[in-house]
Amino acid sequence: MSLIVQKFGGDALGDKGKGKARNGDEPLFGAQFIADKFAHIAQIVKRNRDAGHNVIVVVSAMGDATNRLIAMANSISGNLPAREMDMLMATGEQQSIALMAIALEAAGVPACSMTGSQVGIITENVFGKARIRDINATRLEKAIEEGRVPVVAGFQGATEELEFTTLGRGGSDITAVAIAAAIKADLCEFYKDVDGIFTTDPRVCADAHKIDRISYDEMLELASLGAGVLQSRSVEFAKNYNVPLHVRSYLHDGPGTFVIPEEKEMEDVVVSGVAFNRAEAKVEISGLPDRPGIAADVFGRIGEANIVVDMIIQDSGADGLNDITFTVNVDDYDQALDISKTICKELGGREVIGNKDIAKVSAVGVGMRSHANVASRMFKALAEEGINIQMISTSEIKVSCVINADDLDRAVQAIHKAFQNDKKAATV
Amino acid sequence: MSLIVQKFGGDALGDKGKGKARNGDEPLFGAQFIADKFAHIAQIVKRNRDAGHNVIVVVSAMGDATNRLIAMANSISGNLPAREMDMLMATGEQQSIALMAIALEAAGVPACSMTGSQVGIITENVFGKARIRDINATRLEKAIEEGRVPVVAGFQGATEELEFTTLGRGGSDITAVAIAAAIKADLCEFYKDVDGIFTTDPRVCADAHKIDRISYDEMLELASLGAGVLQSRSVEFAKNYNVPLHVRSYLHDGPGTFVIPEEKEMEDVVVSGVAFNRAEAKVEISGLPDRPGIAADVFGRIGEANIVVDMIIQDSGADGLNDITFTVNVDDYDQALDISKTICKELGGREVIGNKDIAKVSAVGVGMRSHANVASRMFKALAEEGINIQMISTSEIKVSCVINADDLDRAVQAIHKAFQNDKKAATV
Numbered sequence: 001m002s003l004i005v006q007k008f009g010g011d012a013l014g015d016k017g018k019g020k021a022r023n024g025d026e027p028l029f030g031a032q033f034i035a036d037k038f039a040h041i042a043q044i045v046k047r048n049r050d051a052g053h054n055v056i057v058v059v060s061a062m063g064d065a066t067n068r069l070i071a072m073a074n075s076i077s078g079n080l081p082a083r084e085m086d087m088l089m090a091t092g093e094q095q096s097i098a099l100m101a102i103a104l105e106a107a108g109v110p111a112c113s114m115t116g117s118q119v120g121i122i123t124e125n126v127f128g129k130a131r132i133r134d135i136n137a138t139r140l141e142k143a144i145e146e147g148r149v150p151v152v153a154g155f156q157g158a159t160e161e162l163e164f165t166t167l168g169r170g171g172s173d174i175t176a177v178a179i180a181a182a183i184k185a186d187l188c189e190f191y192k193d194v195d196g197i198f199t200t201d202p203r204v205c206a207d208a209h210k211i212d213r214i215s216y217d218e219m220l221e222l223a224s225l226g227a228g229v230l231q232s233r234s235v236e237f238a239k240n241y242n243v244p245l246h247v248r249s250y251l252h253d254g255p256g257t258f259v260i261p262e263e264k265e266m267e268d269v270v271v272s273g274v275a276f277n278r279a280e281a282k283v284e285i286s287g288l289p290d291r292p293g294i295a296a297d298v299f300g301r302i303g304e305a306n307i308v309v310d311m312i313i314q315d316s317g318a319d320g321l322n323d324i325t326f327t328v329n330v331d332d333y334d335q336a337l338d339i340s341k342t343i344c345k346e347l348g349g350r351e352v353i354g355n356k357d358i359a360k361v362s363a364v365g366v367g368m369r370s371h372a373n374v375a376s377r378m379f380k381a382l383a384e385e386g387i388n389i390q391m392i393s394t395s396e397i398k399v400s401c402v403i404n405a406d407d408l409d410r411a412v413q414a415i416h417k418a419f420q421n422d423k424k425a426a427t428v
Numbered sequence: 429m430s431l432i433v434q435k436f437g438g439d440a441l442g443d444k445g446k447g448k449a450r451n452g453d454e455p456l457f458g459a460q461f462i463a464d465k466f467a468h469i470a471q472i473v474k475r476n477r478d479a480g481h482n483v484i485v486v487v488s489a490m491g492d493a494t495n496r497l498i499a500m501a502n503s504i505s506g507n508l509p510a511r512e513m514d515m516l517m518a519t520g521e522q523q524s525i526a527l528m529a530i531a532l533e534a535a536g537v538p539a540c541s542m543t544g545s546q547v548g549i550i551t552e553n554v555f556g557k558a559r560i561r562d563i564n565a566t567r568l569e570k571a572i573e574e575g576r577v578p579v580v581a582g583f584q585g586a587t588e589e590l591e592f593t594t595l596g597r598g599g600s601d602i603t604a605v606a607i608a609a610a611i612k613a614d615l616c617e618f619y620k621d622v623d624g625i626f627t628t629d630p631r632v633c634a635d636a637h638k639i640d641r642i643s644y645d646e647m648l649e650l651a652s653l654g655a656g657v658l659q660s661r662s663v664e665f666a667k668n669y670n671v672p673l674h675v676r677s678y679l680h681d682g683p684g685t686f687v688i689p690e691e692k693e694m695e696d697v698v699v700s701g702v703a704f705n706r707a708e709a710k711v712e713i714s715g716l717p718d719r720p721g722i723a724a725d726v727f728g729r730i731g732e733a734n735i736v737v738d739m740i741i742q743d744s745g746a747d748g749l750n751d752i753t754f755t756v757n758v759d760d761y762d763q764a765l766d767i768s769k770t771i772c773k774e775l776g777g778r779e780v781i782g783n784k785d786i787a788k789v790s791a792v793g794v795g796m797r798s799h800a801n802v803a804s805r806m807f808k809a810l811a812e813e814g815i816n817i818q819m820i821s822t823s824e825i826k827v828s829c830v831i832n833a834d835d836l837d838r839a840v841q842a843i844h845k846a847f848q849n850d851k852k853a854a855t856v
Contacts, residue, residue: 031503038504069523075459076466076527077534084533087541088526091519095497098516099504105512106505113515118590162546 002186003144004048007058007154007176008041011193012250013096014063034062038103044191044250045149046107054144056183057111057151058176059100061092082127083163086156090115090164093153093172100151110148114139116156117164121175123157129168130157135182152179170231177234181241188238189246190230196247196256197222197229200274204409205416211272212255215262218272221364221398235259262366270367270374271419274412277360280310281333282390282402283340287350288322294347298324301339307332311360311393311402321350325391327402330356358390359408362400363415367422375399381418385410430614431572432476435486435582435604436469439621440678441524442491462490466531472619472678473577474535482572484613485539485579486604487528489520510555511591514584518543518592521581521600528579538576542567544584545592549603551585557596558585563610580607598659605662609669616666617674618658624675624684625650625657627848628702633841635848639700640683643690646700649792649826663687690794698795698802699847702840705788708738709761710818710830711768715778716750722775726752729767735760739788739821739830749778753819755830758784786818787836790828791843795850803827809846813838 014034041057048055069088073080097113104111120136143150154172157165167174173190180188195210197219202208214222216239223232229247238245238259248256266272288294295314302309310327317323328336337354344352368374375392378399382389387410391402403411442462469485476483497516501508525541532539548564571578582600585593595602601618608616623638625647630636642650644667651660657675666673666687676684694700716722723742730737738755745751756764765782772780796802803820806827810817815838819830831839 031500034500035503072459072462073527073530075463077530079534080530081533084526084529084541087529087543088523091522091526094519094522095516098512098519099501101512101515102501102505102508105509106507113512115515115592164543 001052001054003054003056003183005056005058005176005180005183005185005188006045006048006191007173007189008060008100008191008250009172010060010063010065012041012191013037013059013061013100014065034099035103038099039107041100041191041250042103042107042109045104046109047253049109049149055149056140056144056179056185057100057104057149058154058172058179059093059096059151060154060172061089062096065092065095086127086164086166089166090153090156093155097151097153104149104151110146111151112143112148113151113153114143115153115158116175117158117162119150119152119179121157121178122160123165123167125159125161125163125165127163127165130159130165132157132167132174132178135178137179137182140179140183170233173231173234174237177237177241177243177245180243181237185243187246188243189248191250192229192247192256193249193251194229194247195249195254197259197273199272199420200412200416201276204276205274205413207413207416207420211257213258213260213263213266214272215266215366216259217262217397218266218364218366219259221362221395222273222275230259267367267370269365270371270422271363271365271415272367273364274416274419275362275364276408276412278405278408279330280327280358280360280402281330281336281354281356282325282327282358283333283336284323284325284353284355285340285344285349285351286321286323286353288324288344288347289349290316290320290322294322295324297347298340298343299326301343302326302328302336305335305339307336307339311391311400313391313393327358327360327391357405358402359405359411360400360402361408361411361415362398363419364398365419366397368397368399377418378415381414382411385414387411387414429480429482431482431484431611433484433486433604433608433611433613433616434473434476434619435600435617436488436528436619436678437600438488438491438493440469440619441465441487441489441528442493462527463531466527467535469528469619469678470531470535470537473532474537475681477537477577483577484568484572484607484611485528485532485577486582486600486607487521487524487579488582488600489517490524493520493523514555514592514594517594518581518584521583525579525581532577532579538574539579540571540576541579541581542571543581543586544603545586545590547578547580547607549585549606550588551593551595553587553589553591553593555591555593558587558593560585560595560602560606563606565607565611568607568611598661601659601662602665605665605669605671605673608671609665613671615674616671617676619678620657620675620684621677621679622657622675623677623682625687625701627700628840628844629704632704632837633702633844635841635844639685641686641688641691641694642700643694643794644687645690645825646694646792646794647687649790649823650701650703658687695795695798697793698799698850699791699793699843700795701792702844702847703790703792704836704840706833706836707758708755708786708788708830709758709764709782709784710753710755710786711761711764712751712753712781712783713768713772713777713779714749714751714781716752716772716775717777718744718748718750722750723752725775726768726771727754729771730754730756730764733763733767735764735767739819739828741819741821755786755788755819785833786830787833787839788828788830789836789839789843790826791847792826793847794825796825796827805846806843809842810839813842815839815842
């Protein structure tokens with residue numbers, strides 16, 4: 001008998017927008033549509049209970065509920081106090097837990113809803129993105145002993161003074177992992193509208209296939225690929241507390257992807273996945289004087305503007321001048337370009353060239369540590385497709401290349417194909 | 429400087445159904461419609477603050493929110509656990525307090541939302557209709573000291589184990605009165621879509637006018653008239669704790685009706701108001717044996733079916749037989765009739781006659797205690813209109829008559845007119 005934490009997101013409880021199709025009059029409360037969703041999840045939980053497991057359920061707010069609440073607040077004021085927003089947001093998950101508990105009881109599963117405060121999730125006194133300080137699992141343990149399924153509100157906690165707080169982006173996933181860690185669960189399952197983590201995006205590469213097992217570190221590197229699947233904060237949390245994760249579909253009972261501590265045989269897989277990011281843009285400042293402190297100057301100024309820089313390349317040319325190239329999220333591109341132009345002028349650089357039509361493609365795998373030539377095999381695959389590499393960046397388990405945005409799909413396909421056979425051998 | 433509790437109901441925060449007219453796409457969240465409502469209330473609160481008062485705001489759930497949540501739960505299960513329903517219901521008021529606090533801040537009024545649990549409303553451990561055990565006003569007092577307006581969620585509390593509870597029908601009014609009592613507020617105001625308590629329903633009697641001051645006891649007797657205005661539970665609460673109430677309109681700044689402890693001059697007004705109830709039905713069991721215990725038998729059986737009986741008349745005829753006549757809410761009529769027929773047969777009575785086409789009209793006023801002939805003046809007013817009285821019931825400050833439903837409007841007008849001059853003199 002295992003103890004499993006099962007987390008169901010907003011899409012499992014009421015697809016965004018789709019509710020409307022069933023009941024045009026009441027988008028949020030398309031009652032039968034919502035009822036079907038809850039009944040379906042109740043059956044998943046029941047199946048696990050019937051198989052002899054103890055289950056703790058964690059739920060998000062239904063579908064668009066959170067966005068609707070934000071829209072409503074925005075229409076009242078342009079200045080939203082964080083404390084009041086957390087008070088407002090917390091209601092989304094609270095509705096979900098009550099309805100989920102009702103659905104479980106209707107399916108014959110004794111259940112008991114619990115808010116973040118009731119479940120003992122104590123956070124720091126920061127609104128909107130509080131970090132969990134402690135979890136007092138007494139009440140959870142008591143409910144399980146009594147044979148009931150605790151239904152826990154994701155995304156929320158409370159300070160010691162009982163102020164409502166929320167955990168920020170990906171908060172419901174973090175709730176699930178944190179509870180699994182606190183109560184020493186055997187597994188933390190994430191029920192999604194996908195089958196698991198894929199080697200790459202199947203929409204880009206038809207050969208993409210589900211990964212059976214992947215390490216925390218690989219999952220973290222794949223986060224850009226898996227952004228819609230798992231948030232990196234919750235993977236980091238799982239890694240720190242050694243909580244095995246299982247990303248699976250709520251649409252069928254088949255296994256998904258286990259995200260687990262690194263195993264010896266994982267190194268046999270050279271490349272676990274091919275990730276990519278279309279939302280990057282590149283800025284190049286050329287002809288800067290080649291003296292210490294230039295890079296610190298440049299990125300100090302960029303950082304002050306709260307712009308997160310991804311890749312950085314500095315190239316000291318034969319001319320005794322420096323070229324600095326970096327990538328940022330495309331949303332920050334205009335601002336980064338402006339700042340760069342100012343800096344360039346101040347430091348007496350030559351020019352600033354920006355490029356929004358780029359993309360980043362990355363090969364990720366713990367096998368890289370023990371296999372030589374991964375980078376060169378990747379470059380060769382791109383070269384054979386006639387794809388030019390603009391920037392390269394590597395880590396212990398990742399190689400990333402910046403290329404022309406138009407080449408991205410072909411690049412993903414080529415890299416995926418190049419390492420596919422290594423992988424297939426290992427995933428047997 | 430006074431301390432005032434101001435309560436705003438669901439109609440003040442988003443009229444039932446009317447939101448739809450403004451934004452057909454999103455009935456619950458017709459954002460601009462809702463925003464206007466909150467901004468309007470914020471101005472009322474601000475006006476009171478600017479006048480130098482300390483204010484505590486109590487709010488209900490927005491418009492139809494509670495009904496929508498119930499509909500959603502009903503579509504999931506036919507069997508709704510009371511604990512989970514309270515968990516669900518509590519979110520309606522929680523959304524209101526957060527949005528209200530946001531609206532107040534936007535209007536430049538420092539505010540702070542508080543759930544029932546945070547405000548220290550401790551209830552007994554009963555879901556759906558919990559009674560308040562205690563209010564710990566520390567947090568309220570602290571917020572007021574800090575110059576902030578506490579915005580309190582009506583209708584809800586928490587047990588000592590932090591279980592969410594709701595206070596049942598009229599619960600938000602009770603929250604307001606209970607807080608006013610706990611914090612020794614100078615006044616508890618109810619902002620409604622009416623100008624106050626009227627001498628009778630203006631739709632029935634054009635001469636009806638707003639009452640300036642009325643005693644708790646009169647207000648309780650008028651509860652059937654004022655059902656949509658104030659719940660009797662909250663009036664009882666106010667009476668027990670001596671909390672002055674002020675029922676007024678949120679549409680303008682004029683004074684409404686003060687509901688206060690009885691004052692000497694109130695007795696000058698013989699009849700404060702004319703109340704009526706169309707939702708009654710009458711059952712007569714005739715020819716019952718005239719022996720002790722018959723009435724107990726009859727009403728014991730009616731009570732077992734959870735039917736509340738209003739008026740009762742027992743008439744021992746010259747034939748040595750008993751006639752028992754009583755009225756019930758029209759919803760309970762069929763069941764009451766069935767039970768009465770069974771009892772009549774068992775006890776050897778003659779027959780059971782039912783009548784749904786009746787109505788009750790009542791004259792209420794503390795002045796009756798010191799003025800003779802009120803009942804006879806009322807009967808005379810009805811007689812002059814040719815209206816037949818079927819049943820009569822009196823209390824210290826009330827005379828009620830059951831009449832033919834078709835005669836009701838004329839009866840109300842006649843009684844109102846008969847006592848109007850007494851009243852007008854007093855309300856100067």
